[in-house]
Structure formats: C-alpha cells, structure tokens
Amino acid sequence: MTHRPPLGMEPAPTIARVAAEAGVSRATVSRAFGASHHLNPGTVATVRAVAARLGYVPNQTARALSTGRTGNVALVVPDITNPFFAALMRGAQARAREAGFAMFLGDSDELPALEDELLAKLAAQVEGFVLVSPRITQERIRHHAARRPLVLVNSEVAGMARLLVDTGPSYARAVEHLADLGHRRVAYVSGPTLSWSNGQRFAAVLAAAHKRGLHLTLFPAARPSFEAGRACAEQLIDQGVTAALAFDDSVAQGIVAGLAARAVTVPGDVSVVGCDGVIAATTFPALTSIDARCTAAGERAVDLLLDLLRDPASADQRITHPTDLVVRASTARACPLPARVAATLPRNPGPAASTLLESQS
C-alpha cells in the first residue's frame, strides 16, 4: 500500500529500523521500551541509545491496536455549556490527566441518537467511558457497557458502576427551610422529565412538602434553562406561589429574571432555590442553592472508572455523592399574599393536611 508519508515529510523511524541498526530483533526493541523485565540491562541500554540517536518514539496507534490500551477515556455529557457539566468535566479531566489518561469529550446536545453514536464511535479508541446524565435507554447503556468499562453519573442502572449526586436530602432540607420561613404554597420547576436527577429531586420535594402540609405545584420545563425558568414566572405568580424550588441554578435564575420583569422581587415577594452551586454565588441576588460539589463529582467518577479498569469485577458499585443546602440571599420569610389574590386560590391546607399537588402545563 505505502500510501503515506505526506509529501516531503520524512517517515518516523520504526521499531524495525531500530532493531536493524542495533542488531537485535524487533521484539527486543519492543521490550526495551515496555516490560524490560527479562532483558539484559546492557541490551536495554544499547537499544535505547540507538533509538535516541534515530529519534525513535513508539507509535501509540500501533501499540493501541495491538494491546487494546489506548491511554484514553471519554466523557460524554448532554450539554457542555451547562455549568454543572462544565464543572464536572473540569474535575474529570484533571483526574484523568493525573492518572495518565487523555480525555475525549462528547457533547450529545441532549440528543439520544447522537449520544449513541458518540459512544459507538469512541469505543475503539478508549479504555472506558464516563457517561453523564444519559438520555439513551438502559438497554443501550448496557450495550455500550458490554464493550467497554463504563461509569454512569446520575443514572440508576442496577449492576453497573454509578455515581449518584444525591440531591434528594438537600431538596428536602430546602423544603424544610422554606416551611420554616412560613411558606405554604410552593412550586417545583422541573428539569428533563425522564432524567434520574429530576425524578429524585421531585420525589424529595413531594415527600417533604407532604410532611409539612404544603401546597405544591409542579411546573414542567423540558430543557433546564434560563428561558424555561423565565417562561414559567407568570404562572408562578398566577398560582400565588410564594416560593419556588428549581431543577437547577439556570432555571432558578430564569425565574428570578421572569419575576423581576413583572415587578415581583426576590426574596421580598417570592423565594427561589436553585441547585448545582456553580453559579449560585455569582448571581444577583446570590441564590440559595444546593451545592452539588460538581468538580469533586467529576473526580470521583473518574476514580470509579480507574477502579473498573483495574478490576472489572468491581462493577455494580453504587456511590452516592453528598450535597449541601447553602442558604444565600434568594430566600426569606414568606410575604403575606394580597387578599384579592388569596381569595381566588384553592384553600390552603392546614399544617397536618396532605399536600395538594397540581400540575401546570
């Protein structure tokens, strides 16, 4: 075939060249660079010297093809620009680098088909995957995991290595926090309906609201974004809600902006709680938010993958990653509703009554 080298470029010296020059076999040269265990130290030195003179460097690609070890891992996320994922990536890539691995990045743009494609294409080039908040089915996840070690983040698939950012307890605490401040009508503005994270968060909010007898309204938001948050501000007001728990900080910020546009202030008129903790401290007002310690989560996920690479039997690990509620400036004591608004609302259940859940389209 001889279809290379790209015109005028000298081809890099190969192992054969070094072997010839040093008067040994290719196998010996190979061993001089890899497992030099059973090699005569003198031979190693000779070979290394010749290699250095020729400027020989082992070809990573060929090595990978032969050994299956590429020194690469891949991180696949639904949206790089989401601060939560960005922070997670940062931790992941730092840890991977420390361990000597280079990292591929795949952005699936929230598209299951794209996610699937990325996983398939990358499989041959990586030793393992960290798949964050997958949008593909469990079946597909299993399919990919059968080919390469794979660590899930925020997805609950029995029998697989998974890191679950445990925001449930913190959301419960957030509800307590709001109840303590006197809020009786609260809302949960959801994220991707099918995602594990959203399920966990909503369940926690629902349970806690029930426990405290709060009136809870559910607002769906297909894609967690500033826009989605802003879009539901009006309904929030119409529903006479005095506090909103958002799926994440972006949504929360959208809510704040949407309310502001209608002259409703935070936290004066309405309290807002976010989640992630990446941008929460940098917004105005600073958001009361659940700190997911994203960077640490990224590191931990890669640690899990490294374990899996060493010992494939260590799959089926379920690691929960604790989170904290951080109270900042977007939550405050409930503001009594103007009488004219209150009159039009469903009756507020007493403290011991059960939660009334309403869904808004």
Add this chain to the structure above:
Amino acid sequence: MTHRPPLGMEPAPTIARVAAEAGVSRATVSRAFGASHHLNPGTVATVRAVAARLGYVPNQTARALSTGRTGNVALVVPDITNPFFAALMRGAQARAREAGFAMFLGDSDELPALEDELLAKLAAQVEGFVLVSPRITQERIRHHAARRPLVLVNSEVAGMARLLVDTGPSYARAVEHLADLGHRRVAYVSGPTLSWSNGQRFAAVLAAAHKRGLHLTLFPAARPSFEAGRACAEQLIDQGVTAALAFDDSVAQGIVAGLAARAVTVPGDVSVVGCDGVIAATTFPALTSIDARCTAAGERAVDLLLDLLRDPASADQRITHPTDLVVRASTARACPLPARVAATLPRNPGPAASTLLESQS
C-alpha cells in the same frame, strides 16, 4: 496473540464480520464506509444496513495505523468552566463531529506548564490542534505547531493560522455609548495581563476614552473571575467612577455584586459593561455586553483547522471574528456624583483634554 478483549467485554464487530454477513469481501465493506466512489449504490446500501444491524463502526485506531490519519483533533483551553470557552468548545466539538473528527479536550487550568504538557502528549494522537488563548510562549507555540497543524484562537503569532475574536471595535463602541450617556470617569477592569484579548480590549478602551476626553482608571485582575470583579468594587467607588468596562461577563457580574454589597446600584449609580455574551442575558440586571458569538467562533476555528489539514500551505491565515455591542439593562445615564466625593477627586479633564490614565494595584 489474542490478548484482548479485557475480560468479559464483548469485542466489537469487525469488518470481517460485516463482510461475511453481507456476503461481500472486506474490501467492499471498507469502501462502503470510505471512498464509495466505484461501488454499486445497492451494494453500499446493503453493506451499510448490515453494519447498522450489527452495530459496526469502523475502528479508528486500525484505520489510523493504516492511513496515518487518526480522525482526532484536540482543543486546549485555559479553563473549561469559563462560559466563553465552554460555548466555544460546544461549537468546536459540533463542527469537528460533523467533519467526522473526534475531539480531545485539554484544560490547562491557566498553567503554561500544563498546557505545554497537554500539547506534547496529545500530539501523537491527533491530526491537529485548536489552541485557545494560549498561556505559553510564542516559541513553544511554534514548537508544537511544527509537529502538527495548529490553529490559534485569540493569540497573534505572525505566520500562523489564527482566529482573533475582534472585540476592540465593540469596546470602542461601548466607550462611546457610555460617553453618550454622560459618563466622564470610567474604569477598565482587566483580565490576564499578558493575554492578547486583554491587550486588544484595553488598547481600544484607552483610545476611545482619549478621543472622548474621558478620565480612565485601570484595575488589574489577574484571573478573570467573579471574585476579581467583586474585589475591586470598593476601589471603583472610591475612585468616583460612574461606569466600568470589564474584561468579561464574569468580572462584570462580580462588579455588580460587589457594588450591591455596598448599596451601590447598577445601573442607577454605576453602569457596567461586560464581554462574551454567554451569560449576559441571564444575569440580573441583564448585562450590557459585547457578544463574542462564541459558539460560532468555535466552529470557525475548527473550519480553519480543517482547511489547514487539507492544505498545509494555508497557514498564516489571520481571521478576525466580528463582535457586537448589545445594550441591555446594566448601563444608563450617568448619575451626578455627590459633591463631597467629587471634591476629593482629580480634576475632570474637559472634553478636548487628553485622557488621564491611572492604575490601581
């Protein structure tokens, strides 16, 4: 040898498997995925269908060994969590994928040594680099560019392919905008002192301020961050500045927060201008900001690299990427200074007078 697959992992289907299943030769399968020029369209369809059913994807590593082309590119940035870089990455990775390239990600954490190391290690596995806002020396950049095609973003190195996000004119317009609003004492809160971006922005602000006879104060901020912005809020107030131009939106947001903490409102008391445009619309108040159209910049950078891959002679391209000033809610008419403050300040030069530049540590 048969030294793979790593225990219990299912091997991926190979070209041979597809060939057998489709009743054609391996060469035909190969052609169906590569140069299908001289292939019967029906054959191509059949092969592709079988491949899809089997979940076959060409093995990039093997392909690379044979062709010398890895199908990989690398993107190296100083900080993934910076929204500007995140958005740029998104565009870059999308475009790379469309062109059939997988993308490595390197986060140098603003550390020149790390950046250097990433470039060196990745070189063997990629066909080219996009290096964003490098922190290494020109000499080192040239060194790496000699090994692999390399496109620079926001770095001006003669003779190399580079994409320059041209914020200068927009900063000038921002100064005009502020001057038109009656501001006389303005500040520039800088980013990484040695970065090309910062140099360009500062130069533009300085020139425009001079032209309009504004009093300009320079505030350094080593790392562009919310914290850096907040940290200089107090000095901003002390200096009696009525408007601040920040290096980017994060710094701008920090300034807003720092001022708010001292009961100075934006834009009531002080106007603030940011840059990047990623988060500007989602802050409160929405930032008047320079929209760098980051995602498009990322796409353009990869396009440049693809050009370079096709035609190595096309280096030394200097592409400028236009930006826009977007006026939102963080700038307003200048507020007259309280007399007691004004009295303590350096005399305000008249419209025709030259700019007085002060530097604050």
Add this chain to the structure above:
DNA sequence: TTGTAGGCGTTATCAA
C-alpha cells in the same frame, strides 16, 4: 464494480 493480498507498527506467544 468487486475481490485478493500485503502491509501499517506494535505486542504477545511460543520456541530456542
């Protein structure tokens, strides 16, 4: 238009 066959550079098995 399709098949055959040899090679890309390395590592691992087996024998020496």
Add this chain to the structure above:
DNA sequence: TTGATAACGCCTACAA
C-alpha cells in the same frame, strides 16, 4: 535472555 511469527482491524494497489 532473545528471536521468529502471528495477530490487532483496516486500507489500497492490483488483478479480475
């Protein structure tokens, strides 16, 4: 301790 040799999975010149 070292050498010969067969893969790894794919691509492409050449033959058909």
